[in-house]
Amino acid sequence: MLELFLENFTINSFNLIFVATGIIITGAALLSTRDYRYAHRKLFYLCNLIYVVSFTMIIMTNNWIIFLIGWELVTVTTFLMLLWGSNKIARIYLIIQFIGSNFLLYVVLMIMNAGYSTIGPISEFNLQILLIIGVGLKSAIIGLHFWLPIVHSRAPSPVSAILSGWVVKLGFIILLKTVTSGNILLFYAGIAMVIYASLEAIFETDYKVLLAYSTISQLGFVAIGIGSGNIYAYWGSVLHIIVHGLAKTSLFLSSGYWIKKTKSRTIYAFKNGWFVDRKNSILTIIGLTVLAGFPIFAGYNSKYLIKYAAGGGLFLNYVFHGLSILTYLYVFRFLKWGIFNIDKTEKEFSKDEVNESNSFLSISIPLFLIVLITFISNSLLGINLANYHLLSGLFKNLIYIVVALSILKITDWIYVKEKPVPSMDIFLIRIKNWNNVIKGKPKVETIEVDMENQIYNILIKFAKFVYTYLPKKIQSQLLFIPIAILLLLIFIL
C-alpha cells in the first residue's frame, strides 16, 4: 500500500508548501463560515474535507489519472459548496467546468499517447498549448475567464475565498510542473490578462466583482512568470501563487463582513469605513497592499522575481512598470470611494444581526502568514538571492503610487455609475443586441430566458429537429431491415 502511494505521489517541499497553503486557506474560510447562518453545516464541512483531499491529490500526484480524478472531484465539491449560495450559479459553474474537464481529459490522453506517462516537463509546444487551454477554463486564462467574475462574485464569501484563493491556482500548479522551459503564448496571454482584468477592475463598482477581476489580473502575473521560462520568474510565480492565494482569501473574507455590515455590495456603500470598522479597514488595506506589491510584504518579493521575465528588454520593462501602475490604480480608486470616503453626515453601519466573532482571526491569519513568508521567502523557495533591493523597490513603488494618484486625480477618481451584479445573461443580451442592430431594431436591456435554459433549449431544439426526420410509423420503421440487408448483401458481393 505504501509502495503504491509512493509510486503515484511525489513528496517534496514544494508540494507540501502548496498543500499547506491550500489547507490554511480552506481553514480560514471555514473559520469565517461560523459567522454565517448555514443549513446542514456538517455536510458543508464534509464537502470541504473531500475538497482538501482532492486538491492534495492534484498537487502531490505524478500520475495523470489521479490528477484527473482529483480535478473532477474539485469541480464536484466546489459545485456542492456553491449550492449553499445560489443554485443557478452553481449549475452554471458545474456545466462550464464539466465541459472544461472533458476537454482536459482528451488533452491528457493525447499527452499520454505522446509518451508522457507521468506528470513532468512537456517539450512539445502544441501539447503545452492544449494543456493550457485544458486547464484554462478552471484557471481563467484570458478568453476562458468569462464565467469567473460572475461565479466568484455571486458565491457566498467564504466559498469565493476558496475559489478565488486556491481553486484557480490548481491549473497553474500543473502548468508549473509541465511548462518548465517557458511558453511564449502563455507569456503574452499573461500580459493581456493583467491589462484587461485591471482595466475591468478600475471601472467596476461591485466590490466582489472588483476582487474577482483582480484575481484574473494577478493570475496574469503568474502566467507571465511561467511563460517566460526565466528561472527567477518561475520562482516568482511559485511565490505569487502562494502569496496571492493567501491575500485574496483574506480580502474575500473581509468583503463578506463588509457586505454583511453595509448590506450592499457596491464600493460606494463602504464609505466612512475607516471610522466605523477600523480593524477590518486596516486588514483590507494590508491585503490590497500585498496585491499591489508594495515592499516589506511578500507580494513585493514575488513581483520582483516575476519582473526578471522581462529579461533585458527595455520595452518589456516599461510594460511591466505599466502593469504595476494598473494594479495601484484600482487599489487606490477603491480606497478613495470605499474606505476613505469620509462623510460625517452619514449614520453608522447597521449592527443588527452582525455576528463576527471570528472575523479578525479568519482575515488576519492569511495576512500574518504573508508577513512571515516575506522574511523566509528565500529559504522557502530554496534559492539564493542576496536581497530584493528593498530600497530601490520602495523608490520604484513610490513612483508608481505618484503616477497612479496623479492619473486618478486628473480623471476625478474615475466615478462610475453603479452597475448591476453581473450574470451570464449579459452574454445573451449582447448577442440579442447584435442581432437587433443588424435587423435595425432598438437595443434591449433585459431578457426573459436565462442563459442556462437557453443553452438547453438550443440543444433540445436540435434534438427535436433531428427527431422530425425519423420515421414514426411502424411500417416505415420496419423498412430499415430490408434496406439494411440489401445494402449489406450488395456490400459483401
Next chain:
Amino acid sequence: MNITLILLIIVPLVTAFLIPFVDVFSNKARKILVAFSTLLEFSIGIFVIISNYSSITNNSFFLKYYLGNWIPPIGITLSMDMLSLFFSTLISFSLLFIVIYSIGFIGHHEGKYYVLLFLIWAAMHGIVLTGDIFNLDVFLELMLITSAPLVAFKRDRNGTEAAIKYMFYGTIGGLFVFIGVVLVYFNLGTLNFADIAQNFNSLNIFSKKLISVFFLLGIFIKMGVFPFHFWLSKAHSACPSSISALLSGVIVKVYIYVFIRLFWNVFGYNILQQTGLNKIIFVVALISTVMGHIMALNENDVKRMLAYSTIANLGMIIAVLVINTKLALLAGLLHVLSHLLMKVSLFTTTGYILQFTPGHKLEDLKGVAYKNVLIFTGFTIVAGGMIGLPPMIGFASKWYILKAFIKSGYNWGSVITIGGSIFAFVYYIRYIISGFKKLSLGPPERFRLILSVFYRERVVTDIAFIFVIAVIVVGVFYKVALGPLEGAINVIQNPSLYIEGILGG
C-alpha cells in the same frame, strides 16, 4: 464434466415450472420457493468461483458438461470459460437483487411474474453457457418470448403496444439468426461452436460473408442498434421498473456476449476484417451513440430517456469492441460492467420515485426529491457516474474507452464519447433540477401512491442503495475487476483456447 453448469440452467427452469403448482397451495410457499431458488442459484455461481479459484487466478479456468454424455461434436456441450464466467456472474448478481427488488415492488400477479422471470434467468444462463449454435437460437427465442409478456405486464395500451413491437422486432431478429444457423448447418454439417470454429475457414468466402451478415443483423435487431432501435425505448419504458432494469441492464449485455462469442471465438474476427464489416459496425455503432444521445435529449419521459441512453452506451460498447485491441476489449468489457451497474441502479431508483408521481414526464417529477432525499441523491450520484464523474465506475470505463479510441487513432470515437457525455449531462441535469425544485405545496399533500402500493417499501429502497453503493465501490476499486477481465480477453483473443477446451481432452 462438471454438474454445476447444468444446475445453473436447471434450477431456475425447474423453479419456473414449480411456481404455478406451489401457487395453488399457498402464497407463502411460493415466496419461500422464490427466495430459496434465487439464493440457491446465486450460491451455485459463488460455488463455481470458489471451487475453481486457483484456476481462475492463473487463467486456465475451463469447465464443460456433455449433455447426455454425447461427446462433441455430436451432442450439446455446456462450457464455461472466463468470458462466460464474467457474464454469468453479472447475471447472477444482478438477478439476485432484481428478484428481491421485485418482492417489494410487484404487488400483483406475482405467480405469473416469477415464472417468466425465472424462465428469463434460465434462458440467459443457457445463452452464456451453451456451446451449440442451435441451442443458442432456442435460448434466444426463449428469452424473447418470456420477456415480451413482462413488457406488457402493466396491461395498459402502452405496454401492449410496446410488447407487440418488441415481439415483432425480436422475431425478425430471431429469424435472421435462424437463417444463419441453417446456413451454418447446411455448409458445415455441424452445430457445435468449436467444430464450426475449426472448419469455418474451409468454407468459400461467399458463404462466410453471408453467414456473418445474417448473424450480425439478427443480433443487432435484437440489441436495438441504430436503424433498428425503434422498439427499444418503448419496450424498456412501458414495463415495471424492475423489468426495465432487467431489459436495459442485463438482457442487452447478454446480446453483447453473443456478439463477442460468435464473432471472435466461433467465426473469428478475421471474417469481419476481410469483408470490411468491422468498419461498418464501427460507424453504425457510433451513429447509434449519437442518435441515442440526441433522442434522449429530445425525450420528456424519464424512463424513455434512460432507455435511449442505453442505446447510446450500447453503441459505445460495440464501437470500442470492434477496434479489437487488447485495451479496446478491456474498455468494452469494463463498460459492460459499469453500464450494467449504473443502469440497473438508475432504473431501481427511478422505479421507487415514479411511485409518487402522477406520470413519467419531466414536469411530473417536480419536487419529488423531497419525498425521499436519499434515494434521489442516489439517482443524482449514479447520473454523475453516467456522465463520467469520479469516483463512480462510469469514470473508469469512460477513461478506458477514450484511451482505447485515442491509442488506436479513432479520434472520431473519442470526440463522440466526450460530446455524448456533455449531452448526457444536459439530459440528466434537467430531471435532477426538476426533482429538487421546491414546491409551494408541501410534499405530503402532493405525493400520494398512485400505482400499486409498495409491497415492502424498505426492500425496494435497500436494493436501490445496494446498487448505488456498488457503483461507487466498484468505481473506487475498479482495478480489482481488471484481473478477471484480462482472463476474459485472453479467451476472446485466442479462439484456439476455446476449441481445445471443448474438443480436446
